Amino acid sequence: MKKKQASTILAIVTALAVLAGCGGGSTATGSQNGEAPAGGEQAKGPVSISIMANLHTPEVPSDKIEKIIEEKTNTNLEIQWVPDGTYDEKVNASLATGTLPQVTYLKNAASLVNMRDAIRNGQFWEIGPLLDQYPNLSRLKPDVLKNTAVDGKIYALYREVPLSRQGIIYRKDWADKLGLGTPTTIDEFYNMLKQFKENDPDGNGKDDTIPLTDRNDLIYGAFKTISSWFGTPNNWGEKDGKLAPEFMFPEYMETMKFFKKLHQEGLINQDFPVTSKTDQQNLLITGKAGVYIGAMGDVSSLHPKVVEVNPNAELDVQNKIEGGPNGFGIWSVPGYGSVILFPKTAIKSEEELKDVLAFMDQLMSTELGNLIYWGIEGEHHKIEDGKVIPSEDTKLTDREVKPYQAMQVGGPLTVEGFLEAKHILPVKAKSEELIVKNNDYLIEDPSAALDSKTFNEKGVQLQEMIKDGTYQFMLGDIDEAGFQAVIDNWLKSGGQQIIDEYNASYEASK
Incomplete structure:
Protein backbone atom coordinates (compact mmCIF):
# COMPACT_ATOMS: atom_id res chain seq x y z
CA MET A 1 0.00 0.00 0.00
CA SER A 164 -10.53 10.68 -2.08
CA ARG A 165 -14.04 11.53 -0.87
CA GLN A 166 -14.88 8.02 0.26
CA GLY A 167 -16.36 7.08 3.62
CA ILE A 168 -19.61 6.08 5.30
CA ILE A 169 -22.80 7.99 6.02
CA TYR A 170 -24.93 6.41 8.73
CA ARG A 171 -27.99 6.93 10.94
CA LYS A 172 -26.44 8.27 14.13
CA ASP A 173 -29.80 8.28 15.88
CA TRP A 174 -30.04 4.53 15.30
CA ALA A 175 -26.50 4.01 16.59
CA ASP A 176 -27.20 6.14 19.68
CA LYS A 177 -30.38 4.21 20.44
CA LEU A 178 -28.46 0.93 20.35
CA GLY A 179 -25.49 2.28 22.33
CA LEU A 180 -23.09 2.09 19.38
CA GLY A 181 -20.20 4.48 18.86
CA THR A 182 -18.63 5.50 15.57
CA PRO A 183 -17.10 2.39 13.99
CA THR A 184 -13.31 2.48 13.63
CA THR A 185 -12.54 -1.11 12.59
CA ILE A 186 -14.06 -3.61 10.18
CA ASP A 187 -15.28 -5.68 13.15
CA GLU A 188 -17.03 -2.64 14.67
CA PHE A 189 -18.53 -1.79 11.28
CA TYR A 190 -19.83 -5.35 10.93
CA ASN A 191 -21.25 -5.21 14.47
CA MET A 192 -23.10 -1.98 13.62
CA LEU A 193 -24.69 -3.66 10.61
CA LYS A 194 -25.59 -6.69 12.74
CA GLN A 195 -27.18 -4.51 15.42
CA PHE A 196 -29.12 -2.50 12.84
CA LYS A 197 -30.48 -5.78 11.47
CA GLU A 198 -31.43 -7.50 14.70
CA ASN A 199 -32.40 -4.82 17.24
CA ASP A 200 -35.13 -2.78 15.53
CA PRO A 201 -33.31 0.60 15.39
CA ASP A 202 -36.29 2.38 13.83
CA GLY A 203 -38.60 1.15 16.60
CA ASN A 204 -41.42 -0.03 14.35
CA GLY A 205 -41.52 -3.49 15.90
CA LYS A 206 -40.75 -5.19 12.60
CA ASP A 207 -37.70 -7.10 11.38
CA ASP A 208 -37.50 -5.05 8.19
CA THR A 209 -34.30 -3.00 8.46
CA ILE A 210 -31.64 -3.17 5.73
CA PRO A 211 -28.36 -2.25 7.45
CA LEU A 212 -26.24 -1.39 4.38
CA THR A 213 -27.61 0.01 1.13
CA ASP A 214 -25.41 -0.53 -1.94
CA ARG A 215 -25.65 -0.33 -5.72
CA ASN A 216 -24.45 -1.85 -8.99
CA ASP A 217 -21.07 -0.11 -8.97
CA LEU A 218 -17.88 -1.83 -7.81
CA ILE A 219 -15.98 1.47 -7.81
CA TYR A 220 -18.15 4.27 -6.46
CA GLY A 221 -20.45 1.99 -4.49
CA ALA A 222 -19.33 0.21 -1.32
CA PHE A 223 -17.03 -2.48 -2.73
CA LYS A 224 -13.88 -0.54 -3.59
CA THR A 225 -13.95 1.47 -0.35
CA ILE A 226 -14.35 -1.66 1.78
CA SER A 227 -11.61 -3.34 -0.27
CA SER A 228 -9.33 -0.47 0.73
CA TRP A 229 -10.11 -1.20 4.38
CA PHE A 230 -8.84 -4.75 3.78
CA GLY A 231 -5.68 -3.39 2.13
CA THR A 232 -6.45 -4.12 -1.53
CA PRO A 233 -4.30 -2.15 -4.03
CA ASN A 234 -5.95 0.56 -6.10
CA ASN A 235 -6.57 -1.05 -9.53
CA TRP A 236 -2.97 -2.31 -9.70
CA GLY A 237 -0.40 -3.17 -7.05
CA GLU A 238 3.17 -4.38 -6.81
CA LYS A 239 3.83 -8.05 -6.12
CA ASP A 240 7.39 -9.43 -6.15
CA GLY A 241 8.58 -6.29 -7.92
CA LYS A 242 6.01 -6.57 -10.70
CA LEU A 243 2.62 -4.91 -11.22
CA ALA A 244 -0.46 -7.10 -10.99
CA PRO A 245 -4.19 -6.27 -11.12
CA GLU A 246 -5.99 -5.78 -7.80
CA PHE A 247 -8.16 -8.90 -8.20
CA MET A 248 -5.05 -11.12 -8.10
CA PHE A 249 -4.30 -10.04 -4.51
CA PRO A 250 -5.61 -11.98 -1.49
CA GLU A 251 -7.15 -8.81 -0.01
CA TYR A 252 -9.55 -8.64 -2.96
CA MET A 253 -10.70 -12.17 -2.16
CA GLU A 254 -11.14 -11.23 1.51
CA THR A 255 -13.35 -8.32 0.45
CA MET A 256 -15.51 -10.60 -1.70
CA LYS A 257 -15.86 -13.04 1.20
CA PHE A 258 -16.94 -10.18 3.47
CA PHE A 259 -19.64 -9.11 0.99
CA LYS A 260 -20.75 -12.72 0.59
CA LYS A 261 -21.18 -12.89 4.36
CA LEU A 262 -23.17 -9.63 4.41
CA HIS A 263 -25.42 -10.94 1.65
CA GLN A 264 -25.99 -14.32 3.30
CA GLU A 265 -26.84 -12.69 6.65
CA GLY A 266 -29.20 -10.11 5.17
CA LEU A 267 -26.96 -7.19 6.15
CA ILE A 268 -27.08 -5.64 2.67
CA ASN A 269 -29.89 -5.13 0.17
CA GLN A 270 -30.19 -8.50 -1.54
CA ASP A 271 -30.45 -7.05 -5.05
CA PHE A 272 -27.47 -4.70 -4.73
CA PRO A 273 -25.82 -5.91 -7.99
CA VAL A 274 -28.78 -4.46 -9.95
CA THR A 275 -29.68 -1.51 -7.69
CA SER A 276 -29.31 2.00 -9.16
CA LYS A 277 -27.76 4.88 -7.23
CA THR A 278 -31.18 6.54 -6.97
CA ASP A 279 -32.72 3.41 -5.46
CA GLN A 280 -29.70 2.94 -3.20
CA GLN A 281 -30.09 6.44 -1.79
CA ASN A 282 -33.85 6.09 -1.49
CA LEU A 283 -33.40 3.15 0.89
CA LEU A 284 -31.51 5.50 3.23
CA ILE A 285 -33.84 8.44 2.64
CA THR A 286 -37.00 6.46 3.44
CA GLY A 287 -35.53 4.99 6.62
CA LYS A 288 -35.32 1.44 5.35
CA ALA A 289 -31.49 1.36 5.48
CA GLY A 290 -29.02 2.75 7.98
CA VAL A 291 -25.60 2.90 6.27
CA TYR A 292 -24.47 4.32 2.93
CA ILE A 293 -20.92 4.03 1.57
CA GLY A 294 -19.71 6.46 -1.08
CA ALA A 295 -18.76 10.13 -1.32
CA MET A 296 -19.11 11.61 2.16
CA GLY A 297 -20.13 14.94 0.63
CA ASP A 298 -23.39 13.29 -0.45
CA VAL A 299 -24.57 13.93 3.10
CA SER A 300 -25.51 17.50 2.14
CA SER A 301 -28.10 16.31 -0.39
CA LEU A 302 -29.21 13.26 1.62
CA HIS A 303 -29.75 15.04 4.95
CA PRO A 304 -32.73 17.25 4.01
CA LYS A 305 -34.45 14.34 2.31
CA VAL A 306 -33.92 12.04 5.28
CA VAL A 307 -35.25 14.54 7.84
CA GLU A 308 -38.21 15.32 5.61
CA VAL A 309 -39.28 11.70 6.04
CA ASN A 310 -38.27 11.54 9.71
CA PRO A 311 -37.60 14.89 11.44
CA ASN A 312 -35.86 13.08 14.31
CA ALA A 313 -33.32 11.38 12.05
CA GLU A 314 -29.64 12.29 12.41
CA LEU A 315 -26.84 11.47 9.99
CA ASP A 316 -23.13 11.22 10.75
CA VAL A 317 -20.03 10.45 8.67
CA GLN A 318 -16.86 8.44 9.19
CA ASN A 319 -13.85 7.83 7.00
CA LYS A 320 -11.31 5.78 8.94
CA ILE A 321 -12.15 2.08 9.20
CA GLU A 322 -9.07 -0.05 9.92
CA GLY A 323 -8.62 -3.73 9.21
CA GLY A 324 -5.93 -4.22 6.62
CA PRO A 325 -2.39 -5.48 7.30
CA ASN A 326 -0.90 -1.99 6.93
CA GLY A 327 -3.51 0.00 8.83
CA PHE A 328 -6.08 2.32 7.31
CA GLY A 329 -5.83 3.26 3.65
CA ILE A 330 -8.30 4.62 1.12
CA TRP A 331 -8.24 4.48 -2.67
CA SER A 332 -7.66 7.70 -4.54
CA VAL A 333 -8.22 9.11 -8.01
CA PRO A 334 -5.30 10.52 -10.05
CA GLY A 335 -6.14 14.07 -8.92
CA HIS A 423 -21.29 25.02 5.41
CA ILE A 424 -24.45 25.65 7.38
CA LEU A 425 -24.99 21.93 8.02
CA PRO A 426 -22.48 20.70 10.67
CA VAL A 427 -22.31 17.15 9.29
CA LYS A 428 -21.43 18.56 5.86
CA ALA A 429 -18.58 20.55 7.41
CA LYS A 430 -17.41 17.37 9.14
CA SER A 431 -17.51 15.45 5.86
CA GLU A 432 -15.20 18.03 4.27
CA GLU A 433 -12.79 17.74 7.21
CA LEU A 434 -12.66 13.97 6.77
CA ILE A 435 -12.08 14.31 3.02
CA VAL A 436 -8.98 16.34 3.88
CA LYS A 437 -7.87 13.74 6.42
CA ASN A 438 -8.17 11.04 3.75
CA ASN A 439 -5.21 12.72 2.03
CA ASP A 440 -2.93 11.25 4.71
CA TYR A 441 -3.92 7.67 3.87
CA LEU A 442 -4.12 7.48 0.10
CA ILE A 443 -3.70 4.24 -1.80
CA GLU A 444 -2.57 5.47 -5.19
CA ASP A 445 -2.97 3.75 -8.54
CA PRO A 446 0.52 3.01 -9.91
CA SER A 447 -0.91 2.49 -13.41
CA ALA A 448 -2.42 5.99 -13.71
CA ALA A 449 0.36 7.33 -15.95
CA LEU A 450 1.19 4.01 -17.61
CA ASP A 451 0.06 2.70 -20.96
CA SER A 452 -1.07 -0.59 -22.45
CA LYS A 453 -2.19 -0.89 -26.05
CA THR A 454 -4.18 -4.02 -25.23
CA PHE A 455 -5.89 -2.32 -22.30
CA ASN A 456 -6.86 0.60 -24.55
CA GLU A 457 -8.38 -1.83 -27.04
CA LYS A 458 -9.89 -4.51 -24.79
CA GLY A 459 -9.72 -3.27 -21.21
CA VAL A 460 -13.40 -2.42 -20.83
CA GLN A 461 -14.49 -5.76 -22.28
CA LEU A 462 -12.06 -7.74 -20.13
CA GLN A 463 -13.04 -5.85 -16.98
CA GLU A 464 -16.62 -7.01 -17.48
CA MET A 465 -15.37 -10.58 -16.91
CA ILE A 466 -13.93 -9.58 -13.54
CA LYS A 467 -16.99 -7.53 -12.62
CA ASP A 468 -19.34 -10.42 -13.40
CA GLY A 469 -17.10 -12.90 -11.56
CA THR A 470 -16.92 -10.64 -8.51
CA TYR A 471 -20.70 -10.38 -8.27
CA GLN A 472 -21.10 -14.13 -8.86
CA PHE A 473 -18.76 -14.88 -5.96
CA MET A 474 -20.46 -12.42 -3.60
CA LEU A 475 -23.87 -13.92 -4.43
CA GLY A 476 -22.57 -17.44 -3.83
CA ASP A 477 -22.88 -18.58 -7.44
CA ILE A 478 -19.17 -19.50 -7.73
CA ASP A 479 -16.46 -20.41 -5.21
CA GLU A 480 -12.76 -19.53 -5.06
CA ALA A 481 -11.92 -22.06 -7.76
CA GLY A 482 -14.64 -20.53 -9.93
CA PHE A 483 -13.23 -17.05 -9.47
CA GLN A 484 -9.74 -18.32 -10.32
CA ALA A 485 -11.23 -19.72 -13.53
CA VAL A 486 -12.51 -16.20 -14.30
CA ILE A 487 -9.00 -14.82 -13.80
CA ASP A 488 -7.52 -17.55 -16.00
CA ASN A 489 -9.98 -16.65 -18.76
CA TRP A 490 -9.08 -12.97 -18.34
CA LEU A 491 -5.39 -13.82 -18.70
CA LYS A 492 -5.94 -15.90 -21.85
CA SER A 493 -8.22 -13.29 -23.43
CA GLY A 494 -5.63 -10.50 -23.31
CA GLY A 495 -5.08 -9.90 -19.62
CA GLN A 496 -1.56 -11.32 -19.64
CA GLN A 497 -0.67 -8.94 -22.46
CA ILE A 498 -2.01 -6.05 -20.37
CA ILE A 499 0.13 -7.16 -17.42
CA ASP A 500 3.22 -7.42 -19.63
CA GLU A 501 2.61 -4.05 -21.30
CA TYR A 502 1.93 -2.23 -18.04
CA ASN A 503 5.09 -3.69 -16.53
CA ALA A 504 7.14 -2.64 -19.54
CA SER A 505 5.69 0.86 -19.23
CA TYR A 506 6.33 0.77 -15.47
CA GLU A 507 10.00 -0.10 -15.93
CA ALA A 508 10.42 2.57 -18.60
CA SER A 509 8.99 5.20 -16.27
CA LYS A 510 11.49 4.53 -13.47
Missing part, protein backbone atom coordinates in the same frame (compact mmCIF):
# COMPACT_ATOMS: atom_id res chain seq x y z
CA LYS A 2 1.35 3.34 -0.93
CA LYS A 3 0.41 6.18 1.39
CA LYS A 4 0.92 9.86 0.81
CA GLN A 5 1.15 12.51 3.50
CA ALA A 6 -0.80 15.69 2.83
CA SER A 7 -0.85 18.87 4.88
CA THR A 8 -3.73 20.28 2.88
CA ILE A 9 -5.67 23.23 4.26
CA LEU A 10 -9.36 22.49 4.81
CA ALA A 11 -10.32 25.98 3.69
CA ILE A 12 -9.06 25.06 0.24
CA VAL A 13 -10.69 21.68 -0.22
CA THR A 14 -14.18 22.32 1.10
CA ALA A 15 -14.97 24.55 -1.85
CA LEU A 16 -14.82 21.56 -4.22
CA ALA A 17 -18.14 20.19 -3.00
CA VAL A 18 -20.43 23.21 -3.40
CA LEU A 19 -21.67 25.58 -6.08
CA ALA A 20 -21.69 29.33 -6.64
CA GLY A 21 -17.92 33.82 -7.20
CA CYS A 22 -15.71 36.72 -7.52
CA GLY A 23 -14.41 38.75 -10.48
CA GLY A 24 -11.07 39.82 -12.56
CA GLY A 25 -7.48 39.20 -13.85
CA SER A 26 -5.47 41.08 -16.44
CA THR A 27 -4.75 40.55 -20.14
CA ALA A 28 -4.25 37.33 -22.05
CA THR A 29 -0.59 38.18 -22.33
CA GLY A 30 -0.12 39.25 -18.72
CA SER A 31 -0.53 37.70 -15.32
CA GLN A 32 -2.29 38.48 -12.08
CA ASN A 33 -1.32 41.14 -9.55
CA GLY A 34 0.27 43.39 -12.19
CA GLU A 35 3.16 41.04 -12.97
CA ALA A 36 4.88 41.26 -16.35
CA PRO A 37 3.51 39.18 -19.21
CA ALA A 38 5.00 35.70 -19.63
CA GLY A 39 8.18 35.76 -21.68
CA GLY A 40 8.43 39.54 -21.34
CA GLU A 41 6.00 40.22 -24.20
CA GLN A 42 4.24 43.56 -24.52
CA ALA A 43 0.47 43.72 -24.08
CA LYS A 44 -1.43 43.07 -27.30
CA GLY A 45 -4.90 43.72 -28.60
CA PRO A 46 -7.69 41.23 -27.86
CA VAL A 47 -6.69 37.64 -28.54
CA SER A 48 -9.28 35.32 -30.09
CA ILE A 49 -9.61 32.02 -28.22
CA SER A 50 -11.78 29.09 -29.31
CA ILE A 51 -12.89 26.59 -26.65
CA MET A 52 -14.84 23.33 -26.48
CA ALA A 53 -16.34 22.68 -23.04
CA ASN A 54 -18.54 19.96 -21.57
CA LEU A 55 -22.10 21.07 -20.74
CA HIS A 56 -23.53 19.34 -17.65
CA THR A 57 -26.78 21.32 -17.56
CA PRO A 58 -29.83 21.25 -19.86
CA GLU A 59 -29.29 24.83 -21.08
CA VAL A 60 -26.36 26.75 -22.53
CA PRO A 61 -25.39 29.38 -19.93
CA SER A 62 -25.88 33.10 -20.32
CA ASP A 63 -22.76 34.96 -21.44
CA LYS A 64 -22.63 37.17 -18.32
CA ILE A 65 -19.58 35.41 -16.85
CA GLU A 66 -18.07 34.95 -20.30
CA LYS A 67 -18.14 38.72 -20.87
CA ILE A 68 -16.35 39.34 -17.57
CA ILE A 69 -13.67 36.79 -18.49
CA GLU A 70 -13.20 38.50 -21.88
CA GLU A 71 -12.85 41.91 -20.26
CA LYS A 72 -10.38 40.75 -17.63
CA THR A 73 -8.22 38.72 -20.03
CA ASN A 74 -8.39 41.00 -23.10
CA THR A 75 -9.79 38.18 -25.25
CA ASN A 76 -12.62 37.39 -27.64
CA LEU A 77 -13.98 33.97 -26.70
CA GLU A 78 -15.78 31.48 -28.90
CA ILE A 79 -17.10 28.74 -26.62
CA GLN A 80 -18.69 25.59 -28.02
CA TRP A 81 -20.91 24.11 -25.29
CA VAL A 82 -21.36 20.40 -26.06
CA PRO A 83 -23.87 18.29 -24.04
CA ASP A 84 -22.22 15.73 -21.76
CA GLY A 85 -24.03 12.78 -23.33
CA THR A 86 -22.46 13.36 -26.75
CA TYR A 87 -19.22 15.03 -25.69
CA ASP A 88 -16.74 12.24 -26.48
CA GLU A 89 -18.45 11.68 -29.82
CA LYS A 90 -18.11 15.37 -30.70
CA VAL A 91 -14.44 15.49 -29.69
CA ASN A 92 -13.61 12.39 -31.72
CA ALA A 93 -15.48 13.69 -34.78
CA SER A 94 -13.71 17.05 -34.55
CA LEU A 95 -10.35 15.32 -34.18
CA ALA A 96 -11.05 13.26 -37.31
CA THR A 97 -11.95 16.35 -39.33
CA GLY A 98 -9.21 18.58 -37.95
CA THR A 99 -11.70 21.04 -36.46
CA LEU A 100 -10.89 20.91 -32.74
CA PRO A 101 -10.73 24.38 -31.15
CA GLN A 102 -7.58 25.84 -29.61
CA VAL A 103 -8.61 24.84 -26.09
CA THR A 104 -10.10 21.34 -25.98
CA TYR A 105 -11.40 20.05 -22.68
CA LEU A 106 -11.68 16.26 -22.52
CA LYS A 107 -14.55 14.64 -20.66
CA ASN A 108 -12.65 12.54 -18.11
CA ALA A 109 -9.58 10.38 -17.46
CA ALA A 110 -10.85 7.64 -19.76
CA SER A 111 -11.11 10.17 -22.60
CA LEU A 112 -7.42 10.99 -22.13
CA VAL A 113 -6.51 7.31 -22.39
CA ASN A 114 -8.37 7.12 -25.68
CA MET A 115 -6.51 10.19 -26.95
CA ARG A 116 -3.00 8.90 -26.24
CA ASP A 117 -2.36 7.59 -29.76
CA ALA A 118 -3.32 10.96 -31.27
CA ILE A 119 -0.99 12.66 -28.79
CA ARG A 120 1.85 10.31 -29.75
CA ASN A 121 1.18 11.06 -33.40
CA GLY A 122 2.01 14.72 -32.78
CA GLN A 123 -1.51 16.14 -33.04
CA PHE A 124 -1.26 18.12 -29.78
CA TRP A 125 1.30 20.54 -28.37
CA GLU A 126 3.64 19.47 -25.61
CA ILE A 127 3.35 22.17 -22.94
CA GLY A 128 5.40 20.85 -20.01
CA PRO A 129 8.58 22.87 -20.78
CA LEU A 130 6.54 26.11 -20.94
CA LEU A 131 4.58 25.92 -17.69
CA ASP A 132 7.26 27.53 -15.54
CA GLN A 133 6.83 30.74 -17.55
CA TYR A 134 3.33 31.24 -16.11
CA PRO A 135 2.95 32.10 -12.40
CA ASN A 136 -0.42 30.39 -11.98
CA LEU A 137 0.00 27.37 -14.25
CA SER A 138 3.29 26.64 -12.49
CA ARG A 139 1.26 26.02 -9.32
CA LEU A 140 -0.30 22.86 -10.80
CA LYS A 141 0.76 19.76 -8.86
CA PRO A 142 3.69 17.86 -10.46
CA ASP A 143 2.30 14.50 -9.28
CA VAL A 144 -1.05 15.17 -10.94
CA LEU A 145 0.59 16.46 -14.13
CA LYS A 146 2.64 13.27 -14.16
CA ASN A 147 -0.59 11.24 -14.06
CA THR A 148 -1.72 13.00 -17.25
CA ALA A 149 1.61 12.45 -19.02
CA VAL A 150 2.06 10.45 -22.20
CA ASP A 151 5.46 8.77 -22.43
CA GLY A 152 6.66 11.04 -19.67
CA LYS A 153 5.77 14.28 -21.46
CA ILE A 154 3.16 16.83 -20.35
CA TYR A 155 0.56 17.78 -22.95
CA ALA A 156 -2.36 18.70 -20.72
CA LEU A 157 -3.55 21.06 -18.03
CA TYR A 158 -6.12 19.63 -15.63
CA ARG A 159 -9.26 20.37 -13.64
CA GLU A 160 -8.78 19.36 -10.05
CA VAL A 161 -10.89 16.96 -8.02
CA PRO A 162 -10.48 15.78 -4.38
CA LEU A 163 -8.18 12.78 -4.18
CA TYR A 336 -7.88 15.32 -12.05
CA GLY A 337 -11.42 15.11 -13.33
CA SER A 338 -10.73 16.26 -16.87
CA VAL A 339 -7.82 17.62 -18.87
CA ILE A 340 -7.25 20.36 -21.45
CA LEU A 341 -5.36 19.73 -24.69
CA PHE A 342 -4.09 22.14 -27.34
CA PRO A 343 -4.46 20.85 -30.94
CA LYS A 344 -1.86 21.76 -33.54
CA THR A 345 -4.57 22.02 -36.19
CA ALA A 346 -5.98 25.02 -34.30
CA ILE A 347 -2.75 26.47 -32.88
CA LYS A 348 -0.26 26.98 -35.68
CA SER A 349 2.81 28.31 -33.86
CA GLU A 350 4.51 28.36 -30.48
CA GLU A 351 3.83 32.11 -30.26
CA GLU A 352 0.11 31.44 -30.66
CA LEU A 353 0.38 28.62 -28.10
CA LYS A 354 1.91 31.05 -25.61
CA ASP A 355 -1.02 33.44 -26.09
CA VAL A 356 -3.42 30.60 -25.34
CA LEU A 357 -1.43 29.46 -22.30
CA ALA A 358 -1.36 33.06 -21.03
CA PHE A 359 -5.16 33.02 -21.15
CA MET A 360 -5.28 29.70 -19.30
CA ASP A 361 -2.91 31.19 -16.73
CA GLN A 362 -5.40 33.98 -16.12
CA LEU A 363 -8.20 31.47 -15.54
CA MET A 364 -6.14 30.31 -12.55
CA SER A 365 -5.83 33.80 -11.06
CA THR A 366 -7.48 34.42 -7.70
CA GLU A 367 -10.15 36.60 -9.24
CA LEU A 368 -11.11 34.50 -12.24
CA GLY A 369 -10.62 31.16 -10.48
CA ASN A 370 -13.28 32.21 -8.00
CA LEU A 371 -15.50 33.78 -10.65
CA ILE A 372 -15.57 30.60 -12.72
CA TYR A 373 -16.40 28.42 -9.73
CA TRP A 374 -18.61 30.60 -7.57
CA GLY A 375 -20.04 33.20 -9.96
CA ILE A 376 -20.64 36.88 -9.20
CA GLU A 377 -20.80 38.12 -5.63
CA GLY A 378 -24.22 39.56 -4.83
CA GLU A 379 -25.88 37.60 -7.62
CA HIS A 380 -24.77 34.01 -7.26
CA HIS A 381 -23.41 34.03 -3.71
CA LYS A 382 -22.65 36.20 -0.73
CA ILE A 383 -19.57 36.41 1.48
CA GLU A 384 -19.93 35.90 5.22
CA ASP A 385 -16.92 35.70 7.54
CA GLY A 386 -14.72 35.52 4.48
CA LYS A 387 -16.49 32.42 3.18
CA VAL A 388 -18.95 31.77 0.37
CA ILE A 389 -22.63 31.09 0.94
CA PRO A 390 -24.13 30.07 -2.43
CA SER A 391 -27.46 31.44 -3.54
CA GLU A 392 -30.41 29.28 -2.57
CA ASP A 393 -31.71 29.84 -6.10
CA THR A 394 -30.12 26.71 -7.52
CA LYS A 395 -31.91 27.18 -10.82
CA LEU A 396 -30.03 30.47 -11.23
CA THR A 397 -26.63 29.02 -10.33
CA ASP A 398 -27.23 25.91 -12.44
CA ARG A 399 -28.07 28.15 -15.38
CA GLU A 400 -25.41 30.86 -15.03
CA VAL A 401 -22.53 29.39 -13.01
CA LYS A 402 -22.38 25.59 -13.04
CA PRO A 403 -21.54 25.29 -16.77
CA TYR A 404 -18.45 27.47 -16.35
CA GLN A 405 -17.06 25.16 -13.69
CA ALA A 406 -16.25 22.77 -16.54
CA MET A 407 -13.74 25.40 -17.71
CA GLN A 408 -11.85 25.44 -14.43
CA VAL A 409 -8.08 25.10 -14.55
CA GLY A 410 -6.61 23.63 -11.38
CA GLY A 411 -8.87 24.16 -8.39
CA PRO A 412 -8.91 24.88 -4.65
CA LEU A 413 -5.54 23.22 -4.05
CA THR A 414 -3.76 25.24 -6.74
CA VAL A 415 -5.65 28.52 -7.25
CA GLU A 416 -4.19 30.99 -4.78
CA GLY A 417 -6.88 32.61 -2.64
CA PHE A 418 -9.62 30.18 -3.65
CA LEU A 419 -12.66 30.92 -1.50
CA GLU A 420 -13.94 28.41 1.01
CA ALA A 421 -17.60 27.48 1.28
CA LYS A 422 -19.38 28.16 4.55
